[in-house]
Amino acid sequence: MIKIGVLGSGTGSNFAAIAEAINSKEIIGAEIAIVISDVKNAKILDRAAALGIPNKYIPADDFKTKLDGKQEQDYIDALQKANVDYIILAGFMRMIKGGILNAFPLKIINIHPALLPAFPGLHSWKQALDYGAKYAGCTVHFVDAGMDSGPIIAQSAVEVKDDDTAETLHARIQVQEHIIFPKVIQLIADGKIKIEGRKVKIG
Amino acid sequence: MIKIGVLGSGTGSNFAAIAEAINSKEIIGAEIAIVISDVKNAKILDRAAALGIPNKYIPADDFKTKLDGKQEQDYIDALQKANVDYIILAGFMRMIKGGILNAFPLKIINIHPALLPAFPGLHSWKQALDYGAKYAGCTVHFVDAGMDSGPIIAQSAVEVKDDDTAETLHARIQVQEHIIFPKVIQLIADGKIKIEGRKVKIG
Numbered sequence: 001m002i003k004i005g006v007l008g009s010g011t012g013s014n015f016a017a018i019a020e021a022i023n024s025k026e027i028i029g030a031e032i033a034i035v036i037s038d039v040k041n042a043k044i045l046d047r048a049a050a051l052g053i054p055n056k057y058i059p060a061d062d063f064k065t066k067l068d069g070k071q072e073q074d075y076i077d078a079l080q081k082a083n084v085d086y087i088i089l090a091g092f093m094r095m096i097k098g099g100i101l102n103a104f105p106l107k108i109i110n111i112h113p114a115l116l117p118a119f120p121g122l123h124s125w126k127q128a129l130d131y132g133a134k135y136a137g138c139t140v141h142f143v144d145a146g147m148d149s150g151p152i153i154a155q156s157a158v159e160v161k162d163d164d165t166a167e168t169l170h171a172r173i174q175v176q177e178h179i180i181f182p183k184v185i186q187l188i189a190d191g192k193i194k195i196e197g198r199k200v201k202i203g
Numbered sequence: 204m205i206k207i208g209v210l211g212s213g214t215g216s217n218f219a220a221i222a223e224a225i226n227s228k229e230i231i232g233a234e235i236a237i238v239i240s241d242v243k244n245a246k247i248l249d250r251a252a253a254l255g256i257p258n259k260y261i262p263a264d265d266f267k268t269k270l271d272g273k274q275e276q277d278y279i280d281a282l283q284k285a286n287v288d289y290i291i292l293a294g295f296m297r298m299i300k301g302g303i304l305n306a307f308p309l310k311i312i313n314i315h316p317a318l319l320p321a322f323p324g325l326h327s328w329k330q331a332l333d334y335g336a337k338y339a340g341c342t343v344h345f346v347d348a349g350m351d352s353g354p355i356i357a358q359s360a361v362e363v364k365d366d367d368t369a370e371t372l373h374a375r376i377q378v379q380e381h382i383i384f385p386k387v388i389q390l391i392a393d394g395k396i397k398i399e400g401r402k403v404k405i406g
């Protein structure tokens with residue numbers, strides 16, 4: 001049984017997809033040990049509470065866009081106290097840096113709403129639309145010190161339609177996110193993920 | 204009827220796919236008026252000859268990696284003499300720059316073996332493999348002054364398999380190239396391509 005810690009700043013739709021997959025036994029061998037948010041009244045905390053999952057607001061606002069300093073240590077302490085094996089970033093709107101990466105090497109997993117390495121950074125579905133790309137998508141990847149640059153575990157391609165708005169495209173990408181992220185959790189619970197350099201292989 | 208000029212340096216498999224689609228009337232309303240290569244004995248010239256299509260070797264080796272100077276003018280002259288409306292780059296291994304772009308504004312079309320903007324440049328299927336991307340693909344785009352950066356007309360996503368080699372992945376990408384490039388030619392012949400800023404819309 002692997003224990004997962006979830007960090008999120010918003011509605012937590014990916015957290016909900018994973019929690020529901022665990023509850024319905026679509027995912028076997030994983031449990032969510034704790035949900036932590038840097039936003040006091042984030043919906044992700046309410047959702048965790050409703051599912052009976054331990055959840056906690058931990059301030060992180062000593063820095064604006066990253067998790068760092070004493071507050072980073074607060075996160076590490078809470079995650080270690082909950083005995084988590086893996087950390088999932090589910091809409092956590094801060095850059096993850098050295099301290100927590102060193103505490104959980106290659107154990108932090110993010111989902112990004114683009115087919116990386118295309119469109120890293122914020123609002124990547126809008127970036128794809130503005131670029132005129134015919135494919136957008138989403139990527140589940142290990143977090144490293146770069147911006148959305150770690151080894152890729154899974155991706156799903158989503159066709160961009162001529163009449164897409166940022167909202168319609170984002171909605172179709174999120175459908176795929178809620179499919180591939182639970183699948184990756186199952187692969188991890190089954191010990192099927194092998195990392196070779198920056199290549200991730202399944203099997 | 205639109206007239207197409209094809210530039211290629213190698214085997215011309217994309218040229219062959221388009222020429223066959225025209226011969227079999229899969230593409231209606233387009234003809235290939237001339238095939239030009241910067242490589243003296245390139246297979247693309249033999250293929251053109253076998254299909255009865257005018258073809259010509261025009262040296263371009265005053266510069267190593269681009270088409271420029273007097274030799275660029277030789278290309279422009281030959282293409283204008285053949286009355287071409289559009290130019291297709293089918294494995295033409297030189298950067299296209301200002302002179303020919305100005306002579307044929309938004310009329311030069313390239314195919315690139317990646318889901319741009321990911322993996323511009325050379326050997327992009329190998330770049331995708333080395334990066335550990337789970338999707339590769341191909342992109343048909345208008346050529347601008349940048350490197351593989353012009354407005355995208357069509358893309359096809361190709362899943363990367365764990366046991367792919369550069370060769371197996373490239374082969375699957377080429378299958379998609381030979382599907383989407385003829386489709387784009389048909390759309391152009393039908394006048395269905397609209398360019399809005401850097402977005403290309405069909406219809």
